[in-house]
Structures are given as C-alpha cells and as structure tokens.
Amino acid sequence: MPVTLTVNGRSYGVEVEPRKTLADTLREDCGLTGTHLGCEHGVCGACTVLIDGGPVRACLLFAVQMEDVDIRTVESLEGPDGELHPLQKAFWDHHGLQCGFCTPGFLMLAQGLLEDNPDVGEEELRDVLASNLCRCTGYKNIIAAVKAAAREMSGNHDR
Numbered sequence: 001m002p003v004t005l006t007v008n009g010r011s012y013g014v015e016v017e018p019r020k021t022l023a024d025t026l027r028e029d030c031g032l033t034g035t036h037l038g039c040e041h042g043v044c045g046a047c048t049v050l051i052d053g054g055p056v057r058a059c060l061l062f063a064v065q066m067e068d069v070d071i072r073t074v075e076s077l078e079g080p081d082g083e084l085h086p087l088q089k090a091f092w093d094h095h096g097l098q099c100g101f102c103t104p105g106f107l108m109l110a111q112g113l114l115e116d117n118p119d120v121g122e123e124e125l126r127d128v129l130a131s132n133l134c135r136c137t138g139y140k141n142i143i144a145a146v147k148a149a150a151r152e153m154s155g156n157h158d159r
C-alpha cells in the first residue's frame with residue numbers, strides 16, 4: 001500500500017505491506033537507521049520515536065496507520081551544523097551509554113518527557129525512564145544525563 005510519512009519535517013512516499021511496522025519502515029524505506037529494534041514486541045523501548053510529540057514504540061505501530069501525524073526520530077535531534085542536542089551532549093558528558101544500543105530510544109523518550117515538562121520531578125523522571133530497558137549502564141548515569149539536559153533546556157541551573 002502507498003503511504004506518505006512525515007518524518008523529521010520531511011515527506012517520505014513509500015510502498016509497504018499493510019503488516020509492516022513503523023520501525024521497519026523507518027529503517028528500511030526511509031533510511032533512518034537510528035531507530036533501533038530490540039525485542040520487537042513493545043517491551044524494551046529501543047524503537048521509541050515521537051508521534052505528535054509523544055513517545056511511542058515504533059515496533060507496535062503499522063506504517064499504514066501513520067499518515068497525517070508528525071513523526072520524529074533520533075536523527076531529528078542533531079543541529080543544522082551537526083552539533084549535538086543538549087540531551088546527546090549530556091549522555092556523552094555523563095556516560096549515559098555503554099554499548100549505545102538503547103540510546104536512541106532513551107533520547108527520544110527523554111525528549112518527549114522534557115518537551116512536555118522541562119521541570120519534571122525526580123520521581124516522574126525515574127518512573128518514565130524505567131519504561132525503557134538498558135542492559136549496560138544500571139540507569140544511574142542515564143538519570144544524571146537527563147537531569148543535566150533538563151537543567152540546560154529549562155535554563156534552570158539550580159535543580
């Protein structure tokens with residue numbers, strides 16, 4: 001079936017089987033391989049992207065459902081001259097990744113969270129980040145990175 005996806009502000013006209021997931025379509029038809037696939041059944045969150053600003057698991061959606069929505073992938077975070085987004089910089093600075101497989105999902109999960117509420121409290125932050133799986137870091141540095149990015153993005157350096 002033909003479908004037109006709007007991803008990172010760009011239009012992609014693709015032809016996909018009705019059963020093809022958004023995650024596979026982003027990777028295989030749009031060339032956006034930053035979205036990773038771990039479990040492929042909605043548990044790990046490696047495939048997290050933003051749909052109309054909210055974090056969703058792209059392995060649980062069909063691409064043909066995704067006309068008329070705004071999709072953002074991890075590739076959207078990069079600045080116009082290739083500079084790192086504050087979240088990416090904070091993950092780098094605070095060692096919020098080891099193998100990096102989970103990282104695109106965590107970045108988009110955190111981006112959705114901070115766009116919604118840059119002053120998010122500690123408890124909610126931990127609760128939301130616990131919805132994605134990381135097998136390397138033990139989460140401590142991921143939490144520190146997102147808190148640092150939140151300070152940077154909100155301009156509130158007292159938090």
Ligand code: FES
Nearest residue numbers: 038040042045059
């Ligand atoms: S690959 Fe989508 S949640 Fe794991």
Ligand code: FES
Nearest residue numbers: 098100134135136
């Ligand atoms: S950094 Fe390896 S799974 Fe998270």
